[in-house]
Amino acid sequence: MTLYIIQSTGEMTECTNKEVALASSNVLVVISHNQKKIYTWIGSQSSPHSKFACARETARLRMELGYKIVNLEESSTNNEFLEAIDEAINAPSGGSATKPKPKPITATKKAPVKKETSKAKPKTATKKAPVKKETSKPKPKEKKETEPTQYETKAVKTKIIDVEHIFKQLEVLPPMEGSIRDYILVGDSLFIAPENIEKSDSESKVQLPDGSFVADDYVPRLFLENGKIIAVELWRQN
Structure with a gap:
């Protein structure tokens, strides 16, 4: 019921x-x-x-x-x-107000799991830093003043180029066929050929600015003496 x-x-x-x-x-x-x-x-x-x-x-x-x-x-x-x-x-007689309770299911006991206990690490003795003993530093040696060494200076002899003498030697040489001599290079200077100077007292040395110059229209002729280049003639084809 x-x-x-x-x-x-x-x-x-x-x-x-x-x-x-x-x-x-x-x-x-x-x-x-x-x-x-x-x-x-x-x-x-x-x-x-x-x-x-x-x-x-x-x-x-x-x-x-x-x-x-x-x-x-x-x-x-x-x-x-x-x-x-x-x-x-309409329920059958003898019924109860509550349903019969199901029997509780007994849970099987599990074997206890042993927990691993972390072993305490042995304490390591801390090493003390060695105490540095103060040692007396040696005194720096006094530097002796040394007298500066004297070098013997030798006079450099500069060779003076005799341009007129070179020009006279070049006059003996035969001219190049079909060409006109415009310039003569002696040492580090460029000169106008003597036959192209109208007045004898005129300056023949050419003052050139810094830079490079291409001599396409000229044919060089070298003059040597004792295995050294004394002069270079620049001939222009006529």
């Missing part, structure tokens, strides 16, 4: 008559296994003691069954609640 009337003393009485159960002075607890619900029905003329006992018992049943609780007043009676009453009355 799953239809109970809660007495003012807190006792739960089974009821098999629908009309008797729905009296306004009663407080009902109906368990519907089909709907998985626990109904509480409060009559309009029920006592406060019955209401308090109903709240206590429904809390206990919810813990046992795990069903949802639905609270109803007499004025809010609905068809689902009436179907739950019919289910409770």
